Amino acid sequence: SQTIHQWPATLVQPVGSPLSLECTVEGTSNPNLYWYRQAAGRGLQLLFYSVGIGQISSEVPQNLSASRPQDRQFILSSKKLLLSDSGFYLCAWSVYSGRRHPGELFFGEGSRLTVL
Amino acid sequence: GIQVEQSPPDLILQEGANSTLRCNFSDSVNNLQWFHQNPWGQLINLFYIPSGTKQNGRLSATTVATERYSLLYISSSQTTDSGVYFCAGTSGTYKYIFGTGTRLKVLA
Numbered sequence: 001s002q003t004i005h006q007w008p009a010t011l012v013q014p015v016g017s018p019l020s021l022e023c024t025v026e027g028t029s030n031p032n033l034y035w036y037r038q039a040a041g042r043g044l045q046l047l048f049y050s051v052g053i054g055q056i057s058s059e060v061p062q063n064l065s066a067s068r069p070q071d072r073q074f075i076l077s078s079k080k081l082l083l084s085d086s087g088f089y090l091c092a093w094s095v096y097s098g099r100r101h102p103g104e105l106f107f108g109e110g111s112r113l114t115v116l
Numbered sequence: 117g118i119q120v121e122q123s124p125p126d127l128i129l130q131e132g133a134n135s136t137l138r139c140n141f142s143d144s145v146n147n148l149q150w151f152h153q154n155p156w157g158q159l160i161n162l163f164y165i166p167s168g169t170k171q172n173g174r175l176s177a178t179t180v181a182t183e184r185y186s187l188l189y190i191s192s193s194q195t196t197d198s199g200v201y202f203c204a205g206t207s208g209t210y211k212y213i214f215g216t217g218t219r220l221k222v223l224a
Binding site: 032034036038042043044045046049051057059088090092094101102103104105106107109110112 | 146147149151157158159161164202204206209210211212213214215216217
């Protein structure tokens with residue numbers, strides 16, 4: 001069966017420090033991968049998605065970046081964190097199931113980031 | 117891109133009551149899902165329902181893709197149903213766009 005892991009689960013970082021969140025999917029190949037952010041009490045905002053190794057689509061201009069160095073690994077990074085980067089970051093995956101069907105979406109446990 | 121509107125934004129129920137949550141899309145959707153976010157933040161898949169009706173225990177969902185909406189029914193609600201309910205869909209792309217959610221509180 002497929003599983004998805006995210007880490008770290010919680011982190012507190014000072015403004016201006018770098019960030020690296022990692023997500024790994026097991027039990028499937030060539031998944032579509034997503035990074036979402038959820039501000040406190042708000043909905044989910046799509047940040048990045050990837051349909052293959054090295055392919056990254058950015059949805060929101062900001063100081064974050066994403067990379068997909070391996071088929072089932074998705075990394076969210078920042079060189080210098082801002083206060084506004086605080087939030088709950090969620091990685092998700094789906095498997096393409098046909099034309100115009102990216103497949104059912106499944107989420108990891110999330111990473112809660114506080115920038116001070 | 118598509119816009120997703122959920123109603124009501126907040127809902128308070130007594131245990132045992134029934135409720136209907138609605139999700140409206142601004143454009144046609146190819147995929148539609150319902151999720152429950154528990155108090156710990158975990159997003160739990162409820163239904164993958166591009167069209168038609170599905171039932172799982174006390175929960176059921178109906179999607180009318182041609183009219184761009186989906187409904188989630190919760191019957192005999194329990195305190196463990198509390199949390200935020202999200203719908204999400206795609207429109208000819210790989211991007212799942214989420215609604216703003218319905219925050220449900222079930223009182224004992």
